[in-house]
Amino acid sequence: MTPTLQLFLIISAALFCIGLLAALSRRHAIFILIGIEMMLAAAGLNFIAFWRFGPQPAPPTGVMITIFAIAIAAAEAAVGLALVIAVYRHYRTTNVDQIDQLKG
Amino acid sequence: MSNWIAAHLWLIPVVPLAASFAILSLTNSRRSLAASLAVCGQVVAFVLSLAAFWPTLQTPGYRAFHNFTWFTFGEQALRLGFVLDPLAAVMLIMITLVSLCIFVFSVGYMAADEHFTRFFAYLSFFSAAMLGVVIANSLLLLFICWELVGLASYLLIGFWIHKPSAAAAAKKAFITTRIGDLGFFLGMLWLYGRSGTLLFYDGGNGALEQTALLSLGASATFIALLIFCGAVGKSGQFPLHVWLPDAMEGPTPVSALIHAATMVAAGVFLVARVYPLFSLGALHGVTASLTVVVWIGVITALISALIALAQPDIKRILAYSTVSQLGLMMVSLGVGGVAAGIMHLLAHGFFKALLFLGSGSVIHACHDEQDIRHMGGLRRVMPVTFVTYAIGMMALSGVPLFFSGAWTKEEILHATSLWSPSRVPYWLMLIGVVLTALYMTRQMIYVFFGPRRTAAEHAHESPPVMTLPLIMLAFCAIVFSVVLTPAWPWLHDYLSGERPILNFGLFIQQALYLALVLVALGVGLGILIYRRASEIDPVERALPPVFHFLRNRMWLDELYDRTVLALARFAAQLSDFLDRYLWDGIVRFLGALAQLFASLTKGFDEGGINARVDDTADAARGFGQLISRVQSGQVQVYLSVIALGMVALLIFYAWLT
């Protein structure tokens, strides 16, 4: 069957949820980052899919957004990893369950 | 002139009163000034009394009254007033004259005392109050002055404040007379209630005038008896006579003034004043209230004469003698001889004061010794005192002819013999006369005759300031008899409101012989028994139990102590007990109730209200803690919430469209 937009959306939703799974179900801090990156990637996929299946000729808005999203994702990943290293240095652990100083 | 003095009768008591207040403001050192003020006050009062006496001589049955309103309450007004009639006039003269003599005597007698000024202040105050009693036209005003007289006598009996016996005697006098005054007050209230007025004479509306008397009816007897209670207390009648002998604790001038001449006479005066109440509805001059008066007077006269026979203290003998004579006066009033009674009162005032002052002179000479068994043979060293004392004694005993006491006693005996209900008072009175002569003879012999015993060894005559009043009073005692003889019953008629007639034929009467016999019997017996008087009384040697009984005043004081006073003590203890446990208990109980209530409130406040507030706070805190668990601090939890929220929003949005 030809891949329809619906299918692409389902795939990206699945990828998003896998990313969420990664973020929520593991104890290591890096897994959260991994999950977040995956979620971002799924979102980018969504954008490209909509651009492709949208009315043509279309300005490459979806593409541009995706490019910028990737750039931002990179920046965010850098900072996030720096944070993980800093937290590790301070608390000697990467177990997010143990990093709950903001507990109310 | 007569109108002026009648309208300004109030000056007579006010002048000594002003003198009293003036003296009170002086210090102890201004002695001569104090004495002068007091004596001058009395002189002025005496002169005014003479001025008041004059108009009463003009008209027989003179009566001038002057009423004023004291205060009004609502529509009623309380009125007081002054009255001038023969009774008041003669009393005024007697009181002011005797007071004057005694004041002068006191200057010498109290010279050594350090509270000289206070003494004269009290004396003047007493004089003022007594004069107020005499001229009062309202039973209320009389009562007020009566109470003031009682106060003055308390102050004077207890004058030597450092002596506990004096203080006790003053208290006893005041309380005993108070018991009588209670009856007086009740009688006064009753009278006011029934007749609506307390004025004696009010132009026809007074309580002693026809209209009011008729409205009283049978209650007049009871009112009269209640008022008589006051007289019983003040005049020392049985059973309230117990204060009079103890009152001898005061200085001798006090005894002379108060307990011989004036204050005790107030009771007799009172009965004479309200006589219309006593004699209302009289049958042959006899009513129930008057009968009571007679019997009480007789009992008093006889008992006190017997007791006087066994007393060793010179003043006590005279005190009991006073009580006896007052009883005699009451008898006289009771049997209808009002004028005779008043005459005896006046005469008694003079010679009893004379006797007391004479005893004062003797005591002073014997350096404050009062026991007659330690005196003796003073007639040689104190001639003036001896002569005047003898005159007084003869007047009291009733030696006829020259001595006033005889005439008045004779009148009284005469009236008593005519009393219809019974002859017993008459015979008892005869015995009384004999006894009077007997105990006076005893006293005379012990004090002035015989060997000079212990205290009399260094005696000497008193200074003129003391002897002059004695002479003055002795003179009065003799001269007074001039107006008392039956030949010229001037005083009798003056008091009864009749015109006096001179009739020498009545000079010698049957009663005169009887009196002569009785007195001779008494004096003779006295000389016989006591001629060898010594430390031990002859009667005591002969009849020890009788003497002992009389010596201890018939144990009446002890009886009162066991009964009335014991009851009073019990009542006091009961009240104290009740007060301490019952009333105090109630108060404390109420206090405990209040405390209980307070603690309940506190408990409610703390437990009920505070707890609710605290619980609310705890609930808020708990809720907060509960909610804050949302802030787990864990990133994944936050992320989950975001994801779920996002899905919810998404579905909601999709469902909407």
Add this chain to the structure above:
Amino acid sequence: MSSLGFFLIAIFTLAAGLAAATMPKLIHAALCFALTFVGVAAFYFLLGAEFVGLVQVFVYVGAVAVLIVFTILLTPRDAEKDRSFKWSGAWIALVVFGGLLWAILKTPRLGTAAPVISALSVRQIGKILMTDYVWPLQCVGVLLTAALIGALVLVMEEKR
């Protein structure tokens, strides 16, 4: 568009993703994570956005995945097996997937075939970047600079 290619890439990507989420060893998970992005890049190629796909490979696989690997190396404590697995996370992910699926399926007119497009050249992208999207470009530049400096500051050793 080839549906076979689509399915192959789809399976590959999802499988790699799942592996990345569930593998016990962290290094393995990181490497699978890189493979996931390769798959996504393939998707991009399939959809005709070749430039984006290449960028994806460069940035994600070349930079981010490597960065993650380096971080794993720098935090050796828990680099060993992390066998714990929270099932609550799985349930939530499932719920979210269910919701998203429901929303997608509910939306009508999504079943159209892919229209034919003219190829998007790099030249076009470059042109647009410098004209319409010049501001976002600059901003991203600044953002990247800031992120770089920030990351350095965070990771810097504290001077004693």
